Amino acid sequence: xxxxxxxxxxxxxxxxxxxxxxxxxxxxxxxxxxxxxxxxxxxxxxxxxxxxxxxxxxxxxxxxxxxxxxxxxxxxxxxxxxxxxxxxxxxxxxxxxxxxxxxxxxxxxxxxxxxxxxxxxxxxxxxxxxxxxxxxxxxxxxxxxxxxxxxxxxxxxxxxxxxxxxxxxxxxxxxxxxxxxxxxxxxxxxxxxxxxxxxxxxxxxxxxxxxxxxxxxxxxxxxxxxxxxxxxxxxxxxxxxxxxxxxxxxxxxxxxxxxxxxxxxxxxxxxxxxxxxxxxxxxxxxxxxxxxxxxxxxxxxxxxxxxxxxxxxxx
Numbered sequence: 001x002x003x004x005x006x007x008x009x010x011x012x013x014x015x016x017x018x019x020x021x022x023x024x025x026x027x028x029x030x031x032x033x034x035x036x037x038x039x040x041x042x043x044x045x046x047x048x049x050x051x052x053x054x055x056x057x058x059x060x061x062x063x064x065x066x067x068x069x070x071x072x073x074x075x076x077x078x079x080x081x082x083x084x085x086x087x088x089x090x091x092x093x094x095x096x097x098x099x100x101x102x103x104x105x106x107x108x109x110x111x112x113x114x115x116x117x118x119x120x121x122x123x124x125x126x127x128x129x130x131x132x133x134x135x136x137x138x139x140x141x142x143x144x145x146x147x148x149x150x151x152x153x154x155x156x157x158x159x160x161x162x163x164x165x166x167x168x169x170x171x172x173x174x175x176x177x178x179x180x181x182x183x184x185x186x187x188x189x190x191x192x193x194x195x196x197x198x199x200x201x202x203x204x205x206x207x208x209x210x211x212x213x214x215x216x217x218x219x220x221x222x223x224x225x226x227x228x229x230x231x232x233x234x235x236x237x238x239x240x241x242x243x244x245x246x247x248x249x250x251x252x253x254x255x256x257x258x259x260x261x262x263x264x265x266x267x268x269x270x271x272x273x274x275x276x277x278x279x280x281x282x283x284x285x286x287x288x289x290x291x292x293x294x295x296x297x298x299x300x301x302x303x304x305x306x307x308x309x310x311x312x313x314x315x
Contacts, residue, residue, distance in 0.1 A: 020213050027202055028061065028210070034161060034184070034198040035065040035145070039072060041186045042143035042194070046136070048315060049075040049102070051083075051091035052261035053218055054147030057207055058199060059094070060216050062145070074139065075102045078132050080124035082242050082264040090219040103139060105131035122243035125263035129314045133169040136193055143186065145196045146315050151203045161200050167191035170312065195315075204259075205284050212277040221258045223280065224272045228253055235268025 020028060038045050047062060049055045062073060075095060079088075095102045107127050110116040115134075116127050136144060150157040160176045162184040177185050186194045199207070211218065229236040229252065230245035236256055237244055242265030245251055256269035257280075274280045 020210070024206065024210050024213060027199075027206060028064075028214075030182070030201065031058075031061040031198040032065040033182070034196065035062045037184060038143050038145060038186070038196050039066065044074075044139065044141050045072070045143040045145065046074045046076045046103075046139070046141040047145040048147070049077055049091065049095075050261055051077070051087040051094070051219055052147070053207060053211065053222060054149065054199060056094075056218055057210060057216055058145060058147040059098075060214065061198060063098070071098070071100055073145070074141070075100050076105070076132075076135060076141075076144070077102065078105045078128040078135070079107065080128060080263045081106065081108045082124055082240060084219075084221055084238065084258075084261070084264055086219045086221050087261050090217075094217075103135060105135045107131055110134075121265070122241075123263055123265040124242075125266050129169070129312050132315070136169065141193060142188065143194045143196055145198060147199050148197050148315060149202050149204070149207075150200050156197075156200075159195075159197070159200075161197050162186050163195040163197070164188055165193050165195055169193075171195075204287075205281070208277070208281050208284055212281060219261070221261070221269075224255050224257045224275045226253055227256055227269065229256060229269060236270070237268055238264055240264045 047055075047059060049059055059075070062071060066072065077091060091102075094100075107116065107124050110127070110131050111118055116130055118124075119127070135141075148156050148159075150159075155173075158173055159171070160179055162177065162179065163171060164177070165171055167189075179185075186196075188194055202210075210216065227238060229238055230249040231237075232244065232246075232249060236254060239245055239251060242263070244265070254269075254271060255273060257272040257274060258267065258269050260267060272283060274283045
């Protein structure tokens, strides 16, 4: 299959397509084709939308892929209750303006009825797996699109674009299907579902260059701003209901921005003066760490932290 950018079928934003350079046009075309394959092949697709930059770009691609038709994909957010307010405001506004169907699984509901137990360290990021799997079963989603990229983590690097999950939501990295010539096999047994990653081949720099060239809106926390933060394990965390700051942790006001969006207890900000897209792109261009490696405490638990969670059903 030859991938080509098709401005005639890219929807309302098609006029922006010629401004993309060749590499971004190819990545966009690949993502659009994968979204169309999912809609054609599956009955009840969903898209994980947290309000982060990757899910924002993925939603942008899905809209382009299917415009001018309404998006026939349900948006899903597993809300830990520890999200930064700017991100939730952005999520709700995007959903309302686009007229999308959003299903929110609140981790607090699972804690309240005893299906989950609050962790001693206060972080809820590892608690997202059970609400996600329960939501998939409840709504009978047979395909779940996510914005994960292979450059983020070694576990994500080895996962296929179409990734079959068994009846328990588990991923077996030793039992994956070949994907030759961009031909994807989403066939699955009853009870199974497929995770689909249209942005697998993108890098963080690709994402930011695409955001700049195709005018994708993001939450304000991705750009430098002044915020009260405290230092924990080498990361600047925002104070909140996640057991921080402790008595030995001092609050200070710094100019920071976020490279990734997640649970406030384990997602750190970075010192930055990047207030514009050009500034962010310049900053990312010289970075030697991925955004997860630099700012996600949950990925530092062990060398195989991400793979262990993915085996259990995590994103």
